[in-house]
Amino acid sequence: MPDIVTLQKLAELYGLTVDALIGAAPPETQPPVRMRRMPSRPKRIIIPMLSAGLVFLIASILYFAVTALRLPLPHPARIFLYAVPVACVPLIVFMKLWWGVPQRFCAVSALVWTLALSFWTAFGAERMHGVFIVAAVMQTLVVLWYIMRAISRRKRRLAAKENEGGQ
Secondary structure (H helix, E strand, O other): OOOHHHHHHHHHHHOOOHHHHHOOOOOOOOOOOOOOOOOOHHHHHHHHHHHHHHHHHHHHHHHHHHHHOOOOOOOOOHHHHHHHHHHHHHHHHHHHHHOOHHHHHHHHHHHHHHHHHHHHHHOOOOOOOHHHHHHHHHHHHHHHHHHHHHHHHHHHHHHHHHHHHHO
């Protein structure tokens, strides 16, 4: 067993009392960590809009560069069309953080269908009708995923109520 001076130095080093260090007293509990508050409703609307606006700002800069440098890119205005599914990605993230299931569902659905539209226009409308069939299947999977999540949440809530009632 170390002497009392060594114990005091170890306790200071670890931010404990000597009693807590040797196990004579329970360690002092830290004050609870404060959770960050959810932003106000206007901020929850403005921040995702700013993130989508940033995507379109980058698309504008790309469009300007392509047209100013006269790069041989057919249909440079399609850059804005391709920016729409990219803008859906941060929207999905913010919907997950701050909004509910219907808003997340809409953001994911927007990503699915704008990706399909982007592929359809990028690779030629004549050859790419099948992309909308793929998008319809993906949309069906999204719907089934959200239904499955709702069922599992409902089961967890019922199980929690049963556990509370049984105690």
